[in-house]
Amino acid sequence: MEIIWLVVGACVMAGAFFFPGGNDDIWHSLDRAGIAAGIYIIVMLFVALRKPFGVRVRLFTWGTAVVTLLGLGLWWTTTSSMAHQQKDDLIQIRERLSRTILFHEMYPMFFPVLREYYAQNQPGKESIGAVFHRLYPNAEQGKNIRTPFNTTDSLTIFLTSLTDTAVVLVGQEMYVHGRDGDFRNYTDKTGMVQEKAILTVRGVSYVSEN
């Protein structure tokens, strides 16, 4: 009899675990299997606790089982929500970190340009674009001008436009997702963090694009 119970229980749980649906998150499989296990235990208790067990034994066992199963359910769901919260927090920290680094690298690149531009006897003699090109001779339009810190540093900064009146830098993450999953990035990526800094003679405007 036990063998039949064991085989049926294992099959029901494996079926629930591998039931197609949801995404790759292991919790979808685990939650289904957990519900199947809970139902199995309740049904098994109904059958196993019939006579000759007395009413007091049955009541006590049912009481203990209900409290314990509720506790397991609470432990399970709290652990799940904590784990997902920690994962989301890590992703958010990385996103914030990427934005902060891009901001602190792109924005100050324009400070010496503006300083030099306004230090000219006649502002406008050398255009803002020309000053940028003179100070950053290696910056080529359309190319990544940033040197990564290490192999996991996936930040890039592109000089996307250089004219006499404006210089545009676009900072982009290669693997960290931004706010909009459908956003078309400067490179062929989709949905990544992207920030833009524009220098004109009036100053710098900074836009968080995604």
Next chain:
Amino acid sequence: MFRKINLSPDTLRWLCAWALGASVYFLWFHSSGEVYLPWISASSLTVSEGIRLYAGDAFAVNDAGDRYRILAVLVAGYIVVPTLFMYSWRRLFREQTDRCTGPSLLFIVSGAITFILFVPAFWQAIEVHKEAVRTEKAVAVQTEKDELTQDLGRLAYDAYLYRLLPPASGGGGDSFAGYRPPPGATSSAAAHSEVVQADKGMIRFRETSGIFPGSAVTAEIDSTGMIRNITYEGIFTL
């Protein structure tokens, strides 16, 4: 001096099972065995995924082995063990035997494992719930602190830009004096930023939290655009 205590075989079996379960639980399972529980294993996989994404790793990890292990523990712990425990108990209850037979041993071992897997659940659930509440508050404080500090960084560059631009272009002409934070300078609608002091070579900002009253971040920006002397107040000092 000592009185002989007569215990029924049934009571003795329950005592043995519970004592064995409690011993294993307190000596090993509570400190290092809980990692084998399916939801703890799954939680570890989820956090590892978060760390992988944090590190900027673009490639998915094949966790098929972990999935099979989790399923195996689920089947063993929450199907096999309770079934064997209930049925061995039922058999012993029906037969009313006082011999140390196979069903007795099965009852004691499966009873001990059932104790380990089920009995501490409610207490553990309360502990984990308390931890979740503590973590949530700590993360909220840290997030607000980070956002206010970032706001100060943005203000610092905006103020330095103001200093660089000539008065004809709306700047301060080599001075921070007269600088005012632009509207929407704070990332949180409830936060408030103000200039505490501004002169030729230095400007000091104070960013007050709207979420945590009495908490604020203060920073100075010098004539080179460097942020210095960042100080925290209120809950941010904890």
